[in-house]
Amino acid sequence: MGRFMRQYWIPALLSSELPAPNSDPVRVLLLGEQLIAFRDSNGNVGLVQNNCPHRGASLFFGRNEESGLRCVYHGWKFATDGACVDMPNEPAESDFRSKVRAQAYPSRERGGVIWAYLGTSDTPPPLPDLEANMVDNAQAGAAQMEANYFQVLEGTIDTVHAGFLHRGAMRAEDQPPGTFAEYMLRDRQPRYAVVDTDAGTSYGAYRPGPPDRHYWRIAHFLLPFYAMAPGGLLGGGPSGVACYVPMDDEHTMTFNLRASQSRQQAMSRRARDGATSDAYREFIERRAAQAQAG
Amino acid sequence: MLPNTTDWYGRFRTVANAANDFLIDRDLQRSMQGPDGYTGIATVQRQDQAMTNSMGLIYDRSQEHLGTSDTMIIRTRRRLINAARTFAETGVTPMTVEHPEWYRIRSGSTLLPVDVDWFKATEQLRTAFVDHPQLDWALTGGA
Numbered sequence: 001m002g003r004f005m006r007q008y009w010i011p012a013l014l015s016s017e018l019p020a021p022n023s024d025p026v027r028v029l030l031l032g033e034q035l036i037a038f039r040d041s042n043g044n045v046g047l048v049q050n051n052c053p054h055r056g057a058s059l060f061f062g063r064n065e066e067s068g069l070r071c072v073y074h075g076w077k078f079a080t081d082g083a084c085v086d087m088p089n090e091p092a093e094s095d096f097r098s099k100v101r102a103q104a105y106p107s108r109e110r111g112g113v114i115w116a117y118l119g120t121s122d123t124p125p126p127l128p129d130l131e132a133n134m135v136d137n138a139q140a141g142a143a144q145m146e147a148n149y150f151q152v153l154e155g156t157i158d159t160v161h162a163g164f165l166h167r168g169a170m171r172a173e174d175q176p177p178g179t180f181a182e183y184m185l186r187d188r189q190p191r192y193a194v195v196d197t198d199a200g201t202s203y204g205a206y207r208p209g210p211p212d213r214h215y216w217r218i219a220h221f222l223l224p225f226y227a228m229a230p231g232g233l234l235g236g237g238p239s240g241v242a243c244y245v246p247m248d249d250e251h252t253m254t255f256n257l258r259a260s261q262s263r264q265q266a267m268s269r270r271a272r273d274g275a276t277s278d279a280y281r282e283f284i285e286r287r288a289a290q291a292q293a294g
Numbered sequence: 295m296l297p298n299t300t301d302w303y304g305r306f307r308t309v310a311n312a313a314n315d316f317l318i319d320r321d322l323q324r325s326m327q328g329p330d331g332y333t334g335i336a337t338v339q340r341q342d343q344a345m346t347n348s349m350g351l352i353y354d355r356s357q358e359h360l361g362t363s364d365t366m367i368i369r370t371r372r373r374l375i376n377a378a379r380t381f382a383e384t385g386v387t388p389m390t391v392e393h394p395e396w397y398r399i400r401s402g403s404t405l406l407p408v409d410v411d412w413f414k415a416t417e418q419l420r421t422a423f424v425d426h427p428q429l430d431w432a433l434t435g436g437a
Contacts, residue, residue: 001378003381003382004377004378004381004382004388007381007387007388007391008388008390008391017298017305024300026300026305027300027301027302027304028305029302029303034302060300121387125387125391125392125394126394127394128394128397129394129395129396129397129398129422130397131398131400131422131423142305142306143295143306143308143339144303144305144306144307144308145343145346145347146311146312146347146351147346147347147349147350147351147352148351148352148353150371150374151346151349151352151353152346153370154346154367154370155342155345155346156342157366157367157370158364158366158367159366160363161345164332165332165333165341165342165345166329166338166341167329167332168331168332168333169326169327169328169329169330169331169332170329175435175437176432176435176436178433179432179433179434179435179436179437180403180433180434180435180437181434181435181436181437182435184437189363190363192362192363192365192366193412193413194365194366194369195413196369196373197396198389198390198393198396199390199393199396199397199399200370200373200390201366201369201370201373202413203365203366204412204413204416206406206412209405210405212407212408213405213406213407213408214405214406214407214408215403215404215405216403216404216405216406216412216416217402217403218401218402218403218404218412218416218420219366219401220399220401221366221370221373221374222390222396222397222399223373223374223377223388223390224374224377224378224390226397228399228400228401229401230401230402230403231402231403231434231437232401232402232403232431232434233402233403233404233429233430233431233433233434234400234401234402234403234404234416234419234420235400235402235404235418235419235420235424235426235429236402236426236429236431238400238422239399239400239401239402239422247302247303249351249352250352251303253305253306
């Protein structure tokens with residue numbers, strides 16, 4: 001599974017974790033591999049092996065200086081592509097430097113995320129076209145979970161829990177009438193349709209809506225570790241994407257990609273104005289505040 | 295969020311975690327009042343995290359009892375395992391890696407006439423980078 005996953009681009013860090021040229025290196029655990037991330041003086045991102053190829057000291061302690069990370073043990077210096085650009089402890093005439101490379105992985109930055117390619121292809125594939133990571137108002141957040149990545153992902157594609165875990169104390173009659181919120185709580189046992197798609201799987205969960213209509217909640221799994229949840233209005237703008245990146249088998253870094261939403265804020269505002277109970281109004285306001293706080 | 299540390303596991307840790315039982319408030323849970331009155335755990339994110347984490351680090355799936363409402367989970371496991379198995383057997387780069395445009399999709403909720411094919415009927419709505427200015431977010435009621 002690890003080798004399979006390495007064929008794909010993987011979110012590794014938020015851009016904000018490497019805020020400026022020559023900022024502090026960061027320890028990054030990705031698919032069980034220990035890497036040191038740094039931004040060199042030209043702004044380029046490097047993802048190199050933790051242990052210096054020389055004698056294995058951690059490059060985390062390295063000096064981030066003049067287009068490279070210099071191991072403080074004996075002064076070996078590596079560029080973002082892993083090339084050894086200086087080896088000051090060897091005789092000047094030695095070409096040993098050209099024979100040593102640090103394992104380094106290609107990276108790209110888009111929409112506030114630093115992506116890494118840990119695969120074997122000499123030419124990395126294109127990044128996946130995830131709308132929420134490509135639009136001008138792309139935003140990204142991250143949260144670490146202590147569980148296997150697929151266990152976390154399963155929570156997002158398990159639609160039925162929402163009516164219990166998240167809304168168990170809420171009543172249909174307190175919701176704005178004629179809205180999704182009302183239909184969802186009138187029937188907590190949706191029926192289901194599941195299909196395989198080009199990129200993964202999709203489900204549609206449906207319940208009675210207004211006369212002659214069904215209320216559908218539609219969501220996706222995308223290979224190898226993405227999920228798109230069914231909340232919000234289908235077609236109403238870019239959907240959020242949750243990326244469940246395995247740090248190792250038992251730790252997951254969830255990267256949440258979304259468009260900073262004038263639309264979602266409008267949604268919350270309208271829902272609040274239409275709300276019929278104080279509890280529900282408080283709930284919407286709290287959600288809106290949380291969304292803003294990230 | 296707790297402040298990030300430089301540890302391998304020090305990034306983006308949440309304040310509510312297994313060690314503090316995700317800050318469950320038993321009085322709130324007893325009250326059955328308000329949006330968090332069922333769990334006693336504040337916020338959707340914490341509720342999800344508490345459930346997922348409480349299964350243990352990697353749950354033994356042979357102990358589950360999956361019902362009809364778990365179809366998506368079952369199908370998705372099969373899809374992922376088959377994709378990984380195909381790669382292990384053939385070494386051929388997965389098709390999804392070479393087709394970034396397959397990721398141009400959207401999720402969400404909608405209303406459809408009762409007699410239509412949901413997948414066909416939502417094709418445009420599920421496509422990314424398409425504007426539907428006539429749609430009204432008020433229809434969601436926050437859901």
